[in-house]
Amino acid sequence: MAPRVAPLLALGLLLLWTSPALGSANDIEDCCLSVTQRPIPRNIVRDFRYLLIKDGCRVPAVVFTTLRGRQLCAPPDQPWVDRIIRRLQKTSAKSKRQSS
Template sequence: MASHAAALLAISLLILWTSHAQSGTNDAEDCCLFVSKRPIPANRVQSFRYILLQHGCQVPAVVFTTLRGHQLCAPPEMPWVQRLVLRLKRNAAKSKLS
């Protein structure tokens, strides 16, 4: 009986450990399932962040946050995305100076 309880405890601990070890810094909700290739108006975007394959996501993306708080996923290799990221970086640098 005691060995049965010890085996159950060991299995439970193993399951808990593996489920905890598999969870990375990003959960599934932090990843984009798809990206939109349609340009986003620059005047509606307030910030951005990168979601990369190294973060455990299957789709690399730039996530733009709009003034209303919506998050839109865009492909990082598109020229309009790169221009918008550059513009947001310049605006952030200007606001730090003032």
């Protein structure tokens, strides 16, 4: 009987591990563990997103994606972070108008 239990147990664990219901636990991997206080050069940033405490993260952050695809965590309350976000939003609005 023991040889039959092991494969069933393995299958059950695999199903639980890949279950969509556990997706929120995997989202924690997207959180920043720390943020950089050094300003990030605006010309290397192509996108951003917010990661907030209400989203389940311990450290609130703005995650900037660079032109090379790296993700850099920055503090949302810094003026240099706001300037980069405003520039990205302005560039995005400008490109949307040109494509219309």
